[in-house]
Amino acid sequence: MGEIQNNLISSFATCRKCCKVLACDSLKPVLAAVDEHLNVCHHDSVHFDSELPEFRTQGGVHIHADGLTVTAPVLMWVKALDLLLYKMKRVGFDFSRVRALSGSGQQHGSVYWRKGASQTLNQLIPDQKLHRLLRDSFSVCDAPVWMDSSSGPQCLHLEAAAGGALRLAELTGSRAYEVATQRCKGGCFSKAEIFSKRISLVSSFAASLFLGDYAAIDYSDGSGMNLLDIRTKTWSQILLDATAPGLGRLLGAPLPSTSVLGPISSYFVHRYSFSESCRVVAFTGDNPASLAGMSLQPGDVAMSLGTSDTVFLWIQQPRPALEGHIFCNPVDQDMYMALLCFKNGSLTRERIRNECAEGSWEVFSTALRETPLGNNGSIGFYFDNLEITPSAAGVHRFDGDDNKVSWLSPQVEVRALVEGQFLSRRVHAERLGYCIVPGTRVLATGGASSNHAVLQVLSDVFNAPVYTIDMSDSTCLGAAYRALHGTMTSTTTTLKCKNQYCC
Known part of the structure; x- marks a missing residue:
């Protein structure tokens, strides 16, 4: 969508006293730490192609021979997290001060957990690396990502099931696009027996690593799947049935984007000295995290004026159409956000x-x-x-x-x-x-x-x-801000970024 790149995970969260926050994202996982004043205290990253060459990716992905199918190795994402945390530990980052963590992942990518993966997540051995512990936990080793465009027939099928493209947009926020996660019913769900446990978005997959259990999909990222009713904030049974049998069970119930999912896994407590009181706030998609990172407020519009122009909007009363995308708002669950992409910029x-x-x-x-x-x-x-x-x-x-x-x-x-x-x-x-x-x-x-x-x-x-504004790290910072926000007792607290007035 627009110029958004192959984002993986994004952001940890805030820390005690000095209130640091961590974050990861982009063609490389990026991590930032911010204090309670939203000042960045630490920044680090891993570049998939150059630092993990064994996965042989270009731009963090594999483009298949048909030119339509685009995937990324799931274990590459896991190993990148291993490397990122190792880098921080090596320079003396004090994980014990981290109070909460959150993150973001590229929208429309999906991860398929093998039966028994939940038990593995719950029993991670601290003296071993994550990518070794989880090497047998995924039913599909190469996850489909947003660049994949192999699901045209599935899009038409889903629109027909909803009663037409406009009806699907009114229900889920957009007509069916090939980037949407429901694409996976084609190649992946044809082997439904191997998906007997859980399907995650990239964002909830990353949250699961820190939680030590399957993490729920949040409303905002979930609303990019063409499966979530954006008004009731529940999966549409009609669309689930049109996609795959038993899909609701595989996805699990979605949760508000501001939800605290639980304490961090004991694996990270023992391996990196995180505090047992560190909380995991729901991870979300890269576009919703960008909205949070730009600190948009009701009535604001953000415009990225690049090769393509991308417009971010905070909306109270959405009117979905055949053009554009409406998502549940990642900051205020009673609001919405919209995304418009213009190729000619x-x-x-x-x-x-x-x-x-x-x-x-x-x-x-x-x-x-x-x-x-x-x-x-x-x-x-x-x-x-x-x-x-x-x-x-x-x-x-x-x-x-x-x-x-x-x-x-x-x-x-x-x-x-x-x-x-x-x-x-x-x-x-x-x-x-x-x-x-x-x-x-x-x-x-x-x-x-x-x-x-x-x-x-x-x-x-x-x-x-x-x-x-500088949007270069808006996805990463948005996840960090959301982590800080998730630890606040007052939901009315607003997070303000630093902007330069022009005209």
Whole structure:
């Protein structure tokens, strides 16, 4: 989805007195420790391809011969955690001060536990490494991940079972996409007898390692599976039946994303000197964790302006549609979040810069400053590549009289592009239930967020102040913030990140 990479696990949590928090994520598991003021005290990572070459991955995955099937070795994830914790121990990190831990994992990936794995998790031997202890615990050694696109027929089947694509979206938050975890019914559930115990998402799999037992899937990550009713927050029986017999038993009941699952496994107490009082807060998906890491609040919108543009929204009354994704909110279980992906982002802006602004961002910015807000009615929709939101292609220009034209002057074209892009982001956000409210903030990140003239247009379109943020570790930090949040007695406490006001 968008530019999101192959994320594994993310984040541990807060610590006593100095309130540190740990976290892991991305093409490599990353770990961060934060104090009670949300300051990062420790940061570490493991790169799958270079530090675990025995698994022979590229970008952390295996792309199969059909070009559609994409998987990742489950034991690679486990061994990466072994290595990550070893690195921390080697530099003297004090695990005994960790008060709680949480994490995130790439959405839409799934892990299949073999019968007897629960007993293995409960009886881990502290003087042995996790990847050796769990080597026989998985029914499927290579887990399907979000990049997999081999489940087209299953998507059509699920939409038909729900009563159509729109009905499925209304029920689960989105129409059936090939990335959704229900894909696994095709290749995996054809051997259902080997899945006699448990199916986890990547996030709940990682939580299970720390918990020493099967961890529940949280509402937010679970709502990306096309199986969870996002309003009742229970599995839809119709969709479970359409996917595989007995699937509800294999998934287990979902829990609120803020749930404390229990104390950390004694394995980590004895091997790394974690405190017995350290608590495991439910892990969630990478996108929900990013929302938490950006500290979005009701009415806020975050926009990543990269090769593709990705929009994160905090929504109170969702209106699922055929475009975009609605998830249960990972911070407030009575709220929702939305995700919109737009394929034509910075590359299209760069093309117009080259054609209309002499290849110069300074000239591009001058064009935006010297043309009026609204562009005298001229606007354009620039889909150099087949767009995701909406599904469309081609370049479409309109003058101030709503006539389709083949040419606009260079300065007018620059503003037509930027205003058209941001108006599209707002229109599609509002179709999903997003509302601009007093206090709305726009949080911008990515390459284009360094251009003040572009951000001024963004501010004008959303009629709200724009702040720039660093999202590079938002998934990791979001998991850490959620761990801290999970230990707080007051659910009204808000976590605020540091933003830079732009316009």
